[in-house]
Amino acid sequence: MSDTMEVYLQPTTTIDCDHAAVQAYVDKHIETGQSDLEKAVALYYAVRDDFRYDPYSFRLEEESFKASTTLEAGLGWCVPKAILLAACCRAAGIPAKLGFADVKNHLSTERMRQQMKTDVFHWHGYTSIFLEGQWVKATPAFNIELCDKFGLKPLEFTGREDSIYHEFDKAGNKHMEYLQERGEYADLPLAEMLSDFDRLYGPEMAESFKEHSFDKDVAKEVGS
Template identity: 40%
Template sequence: MKYTDPSYFFDYDHPAIQRITSAYQHLETEQEIIHNLYVEVRDGWRYSPFEIGLTKEHFKASTIAQKRQGHCIDKAILLVACLRAFDIPARLHLAKVSNHIATERLEKVIGTNELAPHGLVDVYHNGKWVKCSPAFNKELCAMYRVDVLDFDGTADSVMQEYNRDQEQFMSYLEDYGHFEDVPLDFIMETFKKNYPEFYEQFKDRDQISI
């Protein structure tokens, strides 16, 4: 499999993905396409860590495209599919992070502010791989006084370490590496390993809503 190939998960030939990418067919440079698709996914789908899918269908780019919000992995999958539709090599990257602001609701349920796995995107541009995080939409960043991440393929853009009040916002704890396709078994095992009681409670459902 190449990093531009479609797959069950990165189904960029689906009309729901084509509707997104068709708006950028006129752009002349790869850098413009990367930047515009990044902003489209970052702000077009509200970040929500409170709904976690447990089925293959949930992690299809076309399924995500037809919603208006998504988990960090959802948004990363969507961006990978859109980039591949333009023959731009892209792959899913997973990590473990801690979020230090506005996690009271999550911590009450899962018992920690550590989130695993967290979804990123690797993009191959100008002869090198660079990383980006399309998770946090600009409205959420404004709410929590965090600078919005931008990305055009020239440099890594993965984390807002502090907010504007110099309070710690986010930190990376562990890097799980990159994947050609969506590693559903690995995602589920990582989730189960980090939140065993929570996973056992909801494992027979299609989706966890916190």
């Protein structure tokens, strides 16, 4: 493997693929003899469905983004879940990086829009995985129970093509619209992301999220 690819296998502060809990989780979900593609697909579905999507777990301290932290919590929003998948892939010897985009959630609720002052989710996170000679996008944010309950199309992942948010839900309602790509990174660009959040959402947003917990209304806030 080339030196340039090695950076996508290394542990970082948040992509702590060398953490014992991350390695144990990976070992639980992959088997000896599987191809990298088979391993990545298995890890994608594990992270997608074992960890409940919770936009109100939105925290901005560096510790909250660590893969090992998400493992312990059992839930997360899009960025921590993308980081966890990246860490799992790296722990399995598969190059992975973090990708970000701005998306418009046409199904976000009034409650979420009031808190965010917008229906645009800046710095939506996904995982980019190197498989069979190409980088493919994987979006493990929405667990299957949430999709089934609220009529969303679950995101499947084959390892051979991008798995990104659906434009429409099962009923044909407009759901997610990609506005712009922000690029892909070997590590979490936390300072840049926090600067944008402060400028675009205001410093009070993160504090307001701490006042809420996950409930059936919050489960509809499927934008991050």
